Amino acid sequence: MHNKSVAQLVKGLRERQFSSVEVTRTYLNRIAALDCHYNSFISVDAEVALAAAAAADKSLAAGNGSALTGVPIAHKDIFCTDGTLTSCGSRMLANFVPPYDATVIQRFKSAGAVMLGKTNMDEFAMGSSTESSFYGPTRNPWNTELVPGGSSGGSAAAVASLLAPAATGTDTGGSIRQPAAFCGITGLKPTYGRVSRLGMVAFASSLDQAGPMAHSAEDCALLLNTMAGHDPLDSTSSTAATVDYCATLGDRLDGLRIGLPREYFGEGLDNATGKCIDNALQELAAQGAKLVDVSLPHSALTIPTYYIIAPAEASTNLSRFDGVRYGYRCDNPIDLHDLYTRTRQEGFGDEVKRRILVGTYALSAGYYDAYYKKAQQVRRLIKQDFMNCFEQVDIIAGPTTPGPAFALGTKSNDPIAMYLEDVYTLAVNLAGLPGMSVPAGFVDQKPVGLQLIGRHFEEARLLNVAHRFQQATDWHLRTPGSAQGAHQ
Amino acid sequence: MTIKQDDIEKIAELARIRICDEEIGQVTRRITEILQMVDRLQAVDTLGVEPMANPLDAIQRLRPDEVTQSNRRDAFQAIAPAVENGLYLVPRVIE
Numbered sequence: 001m002h003n004k005s006v007a008q009l010v011k012g013l014r015e016r017q018f019s020s021v022e023v024t025r026t027y028l029n030r031i032a033a034l035d036c037h038y039n040s041f042i043s044v045d046a047e048v049a050l051a052a053a054a055a056a057d058k059s060l061a062a063g064n065g066s067a068l069t070g071v072p073i074a075h076k077d078i079f080c081t082d083g084t085l086t087s088c089g090s091r092m093l094a095n096f097v098p099p100y101d102a103t104v105i106q107r108f109k110s111a112g113a114v115m116l117g118k119t120n121m122d123e124f125a126m127g128s129s130t131e132s133s134f135y136g137p138t139r140n141p142w143n144t145e146l147v148p149g150g151s152s153g154g155s156a157a158a159v160a161s162l163l164a165p166a167a168t169g170t171d172t173g174g175s176i177r178q179p180a181a182f183c184g185i186t187g188l189k190p191t192y193g194r195v196s197r198l199g200m201v202a203f204a205s206s207l208d209q210a211g212p213m214a215h216s217a218e219d220c221a222l223l224l225n226t227m228a229g230h231d232p233l234d235s236t237s238s239t240a241a242t243v244d245y246c247a248t249l250g251d252r253l254d255g256l257r258i259g260l261p262r263e264y265f266g267e268g269l270d271n272a273t274g275k276c277i278d279n280a281l282q283e284l285a286a287q288g289a290k291l292v293d294v295s296l297p298h299s300a301l302t303i304p305t306y307y308i309i310a311p312a313e314a315s316t317n318l319s320r321f322d323g324v325r326y327g328y329r330c331d332n333p334i335d336l337h338d339l340y341t342r343t344r345q346e347g348f349g350d351e352v353k354r355r356i357l358v359g360t361y362a363l364s365a366g367y368y369d370a371y372y373k374k375a376q377q378v379r380r381l382i383k384q385d386f387m388n389c390f391e392q393v394d395i396i397a398g399p400t401t402p403g404p405a406f407a408l409g410t411k412s413n414d415p416i417a418m419y420l421e422d423v424y425t426l427a428v429n430l431a432g433l434p435g436m437s438v439p440a441g442f443v444d445q446k447p448v449g450l451q452l453i454g455r456h457f458e459e460a461r462l463l464n465v466a467h468r469f470q471q472a473t474d475w476h477l478r479t480p481g482s483a484q485g486a487h488q
Numbered sequence: 489m490t491i492k493q494d495d496i497e498k499i500a501e502l503a504r505i506r507i508c509d510e511e512i513g514q515v516t517r518r519i520t521e522i523l524q525m526v527d528r529l530q531a532v533d534t535l536g537v538e539p540m541a542n543p544l545d546a547i548q549r550l551r552p553d554e555v556t557q558s559n560r561r562d563a564f565q566a567i568a569p570a571v572e573n574g575l576y577l578v579p580r581v582i583e
Binding site: 095096097098099191192193206207232235236238300301303304305307308315319322323324325326327329333334335336337338339340341342344345348353354356357358360361364370371373374375376377378379380381383415416419429430431432433456 | 503518528543560576578
């Protein structure tokens with residue numbers, strides 16, 4: 001049962017081959033038995049999940065099923081869930097039970113999906129290893145000495161270890177794609193504004209975007225069909241029309257022009273990882289795609305640009321955590337100033353505090369033009385690089401990460417080394433483009449991800465390319481030994 | 489560029505984050521490293537480039553001025569650290 005794809009679950013549930021209660025119980029049992037090895041979930045409420053599954057079975061029996069009726073899905077603990085803890089991996093929100101659902105959660109509920117639980121993450125989504133969670137690190141199912149990537153590491157590990165058929169994630173600088181690459185699954189960050197941000201705890205509001213994480217491109221397309229669309233309650237939500245992301249999955253790749261940015265294949269890329277990417281590109285070429293050399297000349301500036309813009313936005317967004325209206329409050333504050341400063345000292349972890357301080361500095365009087373305005377100008381140059389490339393090619397491809405998953409503890413005390421992990425993913429967020437990571441091989445039994453980048457709102461094309469690739473390869477079907485049993 | 493401990497103390501005060509004496513040296517070093525890393529931008533020629541706040545250059549949409557949400561004060565205050573008679577409680581500000 002736990003080897004089935006989302007597409008197979010949808011079909012089997014609709015045909016009454018099995019019930020949602022059976023499927024949901026299977027996953028709950030697996031979580032109870034195996035998640036002690038991975039720590040991929042922060043909270044699981046079996047009773048609530050089984051009640052939702054029973055309701056789904058009723059709908060299915062009455063012939064009222066929707067797109068995902070009865071399918072269990074795990075959600076990153078960044079999405080507000082009415083009545084269920086939403087910690088964002090932080091002590092600051094370790095007691096926060098929201099009184100409303102995020103739009104993404106609401107959409108999954110409307111589509112009939114069953115919430116399996118809430119997954120672990122780097123605190124406030126700031127990190128690339130899921131080691132900064134207040135709830136302890138998540139471990140990589142392929143090798144529990146390795147990190148699963150981050151910040152959506154709990155979602156990636158849960159899907160990779162078959163503790164959930166699919167999950168939601170969020171991506172501000174690579175937080176869906178990098179853990180998907182490290183855990184050998186498929187993940188999609190949609191175009192900025194494609195999926196509503198309402199009820200998603202804000203990190204950097206001009207970069208944040210939610211997306212699906214699953215084994216295959218087909219499953220990601222099924223989830224995106226539910227997630228994407230305009231939300232009048234999110235003022236940055238796009239009004240552009242959505243398409244059926246499943247409709248064009250099988251389209252042929254003849255004549256597709258794939259750009260290979262030379263900056264993504266140079267110094268810094270691990271040789272064996274580069275070899276996997278080359279092989280993947282050859283497969284796409286064998287299907288008729290044309291590989292074209294392109295250049296993104298401002299690539300070297302993406303890390304400094306991101307590490308001004310993201311912290312600046314984070315410092316303003318996280319000013320709301322003041323110990324007054326919800327969340328953590330320090331004990332026995334002597335006055336209001338003490339209440340604010342000690343609540344934030346005790347409630348936030350080191351990396352979150354660092355980013356708030358960097359952001360506060362970049363926005364402070366006398367430094368705003370030199371840092372924040374400058375970064376916003378370079379951001380436009382970075383976006384322009386992509387726009388220039390997309391005049392010559394249809395999509396861009398390269399590695400998701402410079403190398404495979406690293407060992408726990410090796411970068412957690414060195415912020416800059418951790419920041420370098422996202423060297424190939426950050427620019428996509430700065431430019432607001434859709435990006436994907438697709439399993440493309442292994443280096444020493446560690447998964448490698450192929451990154452695909454598309455024009456704004458061309459998620460369907462990325463999913464199409466990924467699906468065609470997955471029809472010819474089986475990297476996305478491999479599952480770690482620790483999860484017992486292969487994905488069929 | 490180097491940043492002094494005094495600067496970090498000032499930023500921390502602006503950000504309303506207490507940093508204890510044992511940590512301030514380490515925090516100053518880390519922030520300095522990050523600021524040195526981002527300083528590379530200073531060398532880029534951005535003359536005449538318009539700053540980009542939104543990746544799609546979108547502007548804030550306006551909506552009709554109509555009531556769309558109901559009052560849920562009780563639900564919101566139920567998760568507050570301290571409330572009384574519909575008010576959020578904080579330490580005394582005015583003696």
